[in-house]
Amino acid sequence: MxxxxxxxxxxxxxxxxxxxxxxxxxxxxxxxxxxxxxxxxxxxxxxxxxxxxxxxxxxxxxxxxxxxxxxxxxxxxxxxxxxxxxxxxxxxxxxxxxxxxxxxxxxxxxxxxxxxxxxxxxxxxxxxxxTPIAQLTLTSKTDLVNRSPFVSVIIPTLNRYAYLKDVLTDLEQQDYRHFEVIVVDQSQPFQPEFYKAYNLELQLTHQTERALWLARNTAIKRAKGNYILLFDDDSRVSADWISNHLKCLDYFQADLSSGVSISAVGAEVPAHYAYFRVSDQLDTGNVLIKRSVFETIGLFDRQFEKQRMGDGEFGLRAYLNGFLNVSNPLAKRLHLKVGTGGLRDMGSWDAFRTQNLWQPRPIPSVLYLFRSYFGTKAAKRALWRNIPISIMPYRFKGNKWLVVLGIPLSLLLLPLVVLQVAKSWRLSGIKMKEGARIERL
Known part of the structure; x- marks a missing residue:
């Protein structure tokens, strides 16, 4: 650096x-x-x-x-x-x-x-x-949009039919029409009749195992498109969502277009996400990826199953292999972050916040990522930086003063926190010994 x-x-x-x-x-x-x-x-x-x-x-x-x-x-x-x-x-x-x-x-x-x-x-x-260094404007039509490549929109879902209906309705209204929708439904009870009401080219798979990265990997393997658009089941998008992702790839000759997520209607996009830039993150709830990226670096690492940062690891892997990922402010989604279903049924809301006092802190997959790519010293510094401010519950995450209060609280809870971190370190070490579980496309 x-x-x-x-x-x-x-x-x-x-x-x-x-x-x-x-x-x-x-x-x-x-x-x-x-x-x-x-x-x-x-x-x-x-x-x-x-x-x-x-x-x-x-x-x-x-x-x-x-x-x-x-x-x-x-x-x-x-x-x-x-x-x-x-x-x-x-x-x-x-x-x-x-x-x-x-x-x-x-x-x-x-x-x-x-x-x-x-x-x-x-x-x-x-x-x-x-202040971005240049105000970039994508043209109304680009060569890629005009060539009309086939896009595969992938949606894993788990017990969220009430929200999935709006997701599919938004896809019906897209101004770009050459796409399929692949839904991997892990819900119990499974309701196949739910999908009959939508005018979409839709592939439906019922997956009995509740596993997010298995669902995404399965869908990617079945996708017919050369462009894979990953989406969440609790999101809303505008009619130009797909076309804005394609325009971004075309304009910058990029390999990934990372859309922006906001969690409230009308919320302002954070300043550093309000313009195009080389992205330093990947959100699998809103990203368009060329199929060739998966063909080169493989699918998602299933060591992150039922845990956290599987998308972050894939984004880092893509970056290290020289693929260009552009943060795209025009491809916005409203992320409802509903409290039931989805990953909420499988794990924590946050990488460093546990659901109860006896769980490892951080989630073991987080340390697996840090230690595997950045080494022991950087992983330890990340713990020192993030553990104290993670003591306060997730609902207080946006409150600066309550987060700061977590620092003295972490000292009071030091013996417990040390045990949580030691448990996470041990479990992440097991993952490292097992090695990555990355399937090739």
């Missing part, structure tokens, strides 16, 4: 890792077009010229540059004060303080750390994410 403090702030982020070809996601500033550089002036307050360049590269990637410029293959060490300045610019001051404490606990020179921190303590928080 361009700034070393990201190993504390984002220890298990996609962009921390180089791709298989040795290149990172960050564009080399020397290779960026002049019109892009004009929109990202140098920050003269950095001590090092390299820091200024790396900051511009960070901004280019996170503010929406999706181009052909060469990317960095390695990063040089930077002055300590520049690392603190970067952290203050793009992260909360509380997270910067946390980095300072972690570095002091790691026996770094306290005089150098405190001096560097103090020098740049008044660095203002950047608002760069609110």
């Amino acid at each position: 361009p700034f070393s403090f990201l190993s504390y702030l984002q220890p298990v982020h996609y962009f921390r890792l180089p791709k298989r070809d040795g290149h990172y996601a960050f564009p080399n500033v020397a290779a960026l077009p002049e019109d892009i550089l004009k929109e990202i002036p140098e920050d003269a307050h950095y001590k090092s010229q390299l820091s200024k360049d790396y900051d511009r590269s960070w901004q280019a990637l996170h503010r929406g540059y999706i181009g052909k410029a060469d990317t960095y293959q390695q990063f040089e060490p930077l002055p300590l004060a520049d690392n603190y300045r970067f952290a203050f610019k793009y992260f909360s001051k509380w997270w910067v303080l946390w980095v300072l404490l972690m570095r002091l606990a790691g026996l770094n020179n306290p005089f150098k750390e405190l001096n560097a921190y103090w020098q740049v303590r008044n660095t203002p928080r950047s608002t760069a994410y609110n």
Whole structure:
């Protein structure tokens, strides 16, 4: 990563890792077009010229540059004060303080750390994410839409007929018509007559085992389309949803189009999801993927069955293999996040929050992902970063002050939390010994 403090702030982020070809996601500033550089002036307050360049590269990637410029293959060490300045610019001051404490606990020179921190303590928080470097507009029709490729829309469902009726109705109203719908129904009781009311090319499979990744893998293998559109059974979309996904792939010559999810009608899309950019996540409730991606890297890893982050692992695998995933603000869905059915019947709402005090924290598949791809040190830093703020229940996740309250609470509950983490570490180790369960297409 361009700034070393990201190993504390984002220890298990996609962009921390180089791709298989040795290149990172960050564009080399020397290779960026002049019109892009004009929109990202140098920050003269950095001590090092390299820091200024790396900051511009960070901004280019996170503010929406999706181009052909060469990317960095390695990063040089930077002055300590520049690392603190970067952290203050793009992260909360509380997270910067946390980095300072972690570095002091790691026996770094306290005089150098405190001096560097103090020098740049008044660095203002950047608002760069609110301003994309280029306002991109997809044309009303693209070559790909005009060629009318066949799309396979895949929906696993479990005890959600009341919501699935709206999902299928929205698909009936799509302005792009060349698609099939593959539903893998795990409901009990199974109601095949439910599907007769819809004017859709529909493949229906009844799966007796409640297994999300098995359902998706089964549907992908049966899909006739060269474009696989993954969808959830508790979502609503507009009539241009499919066409906007296709336009994104075409416009950027991308391999994956990751749509945006909002959880309330009329809710504002978060600033960093409001424009096209290279995506650092994958949500299998709203993503269009070329079939060739599955043919190259395989299907979903069933080590994540009935647990969490199977979609995150697939997105990371695609990134590492050089596939371009674009965050697409036009392909929005309303995610109802209903409290019954679906994954709610199988596991936790959240990767780090347990349903009861005796369950492992985090969900073992989370540590399996972290340890497998990022290593033990990064996994431990991710635990230090996320465990304290996960103590408060999921329903308080959006309340900043209650989440902060979780930090002292985690100290009071320290013996129990240690046992939860140890259990998760042990179970994730078993997964690692077993190895990935990735079937080839």
